[in-house]
Amino acid sequence: MKSAHLLPGCFEAYYIPNFVTSAEETYLLRKIEETPRQKWKALGNRRLQIWGGEVLQRSTLFAQDMPSFLNQFPDILGRLRATTAFECSPHQGPNHVILNEYLPGQGIMPHEDGPSYHPVVATLSLGSHAVFHYYRYKNDQPPESLNLPSSLGRTIDPIPVLSILLEPRSAIITTGALYTTHLHGIEEIEVDKFGGDNKVFVSASGHEVPIANSDRVQDPELSKMLLHGGELRRSSRYSLTCRDVAKVAGTSLLRSIRQKP
Numbered sequence: 275m276k277s278a279h280l281l282p283g284c285f286e287a288y289y290i291p292n293f294v295t296s297a298e299e300t301y302l303l304r305k306i307e308e309t310p311r312q313k314w315k316a317l318g319n320r321r322l323q324i325w326g327g328e329v330l331q332r333s334t335l336f337a338q339d340m341p342s343f344l345n346q347f348p349d350i351l352g353r354l355r356a357t358t359a360f361e362c363s364p365h366q367g368p369n370h371v372i373l374n375e376y377l378p379g380q381g382i383m384p385h386e387d388g389p390s391y392h393p394v395v396a397t398l399s400l401g402s403h404a405v406f407h408y409y410r411y412k413n414d415q416p417p418e419s420l421n422l423p424s425s426l427g428r429t430i431d432p433i434p435v436l437s438i439l440l441e442p443r444s445a446i447i448t449t450g451a452l453y454t455t456h457l458h459g460i461e462e463i464e465v466d467k468f469g470g471d472n473k474v475f476v477s478a479s480g481h482e483v484p485i486a487n488s489d490r491v492q493d494p495e496l497s498k499m500l501l502h503g504g505e506l507r508r509s510s511r512y513s514l515t516c517r518d519v520a521k522v523a524g525t526s527l528l529r530s531i532r533q534k535p
């Protein structure tokens with residue numbers, strides 16, 4: 275994984291601006307718009323689509339073919355493999371993609387992605403920016419000692435440990451402790467407020483925190499806003515969260531059939 279994309283600080287997060295071109299973004303947004311209505315799953319506060327198959331009992335992926343807009347044109351999954359971020363993952367690349375839709379004012383509560391996946395997630399942003407926050411638990415008691423599923427019963431520090439401005443077309447790759455012991459989320463607000471000096475306002479805590487990738491932001495207007503402050507209204511954003519599910523149903527059977535002389 276290229277260290278040029280590693281963000282400053284102690285955490286392992288890689289920011290890759292312009293991971294897809296504007297023309298590819300337009301194409302992907304059209305493909306997303308064209309997907310049959312039944313493919314969307316409505317959650318309380320956003321819609322999503324699942325590609326690559328469902329993760330069902332015992333964290334097992336029941337694999338299905340990926341659509342061509344993820345592995346042919348543009349070859350998002352191939353491009354992600356080429357970053358080497360998934361080099362040590364069981365399949366050396368993502369085999370599962372969740373597409374999230376966020377209308378202005380929608381977001382995602384701080385959460386962990388959990389142990390079904392190899393601890394690397396690559397997220398591509400399309401259509402709108404987002405301010406992505408990583409959080410830590412307040413009491414650093416490991417979940418095993420409490421005998422609870424990991425986020426239950428633990429208090430989350432509302433002041434993020436790391437905050438990133440995700441530009442449209444960018445990819446963010448989260449790994450290491452940020453994946454295994456931290457949470458991530460996007461606030462449910464319509465407008466992101468920047469206080470100048472590369473800081474963003476966190477509504478939940480009332481604090482201003484630094485934007486870790488301020489020197490990597492490509493859009494000159496956004497860089498200016500980060501430096502001098504201002505407000506950025508969100509439009510509809512689509513994120514493609516790409517992960518590797520370690521356990522895939524049927525592969526051991528297939529392997530044993532293939533190995534037979």
Ligand SMILES: O=C(O)CCC(=O)C(=O)O
Binds near residue numbers: 382404513
């Ligand atoms: O939309 C994003 O950028 C994050 C989505 C996410 O955290 C998830 O799907 O688990």
Ligand SMILES: [Fe+2]
Binds near residue numbers: 385386387
């Ligand atoms: Fe997540």
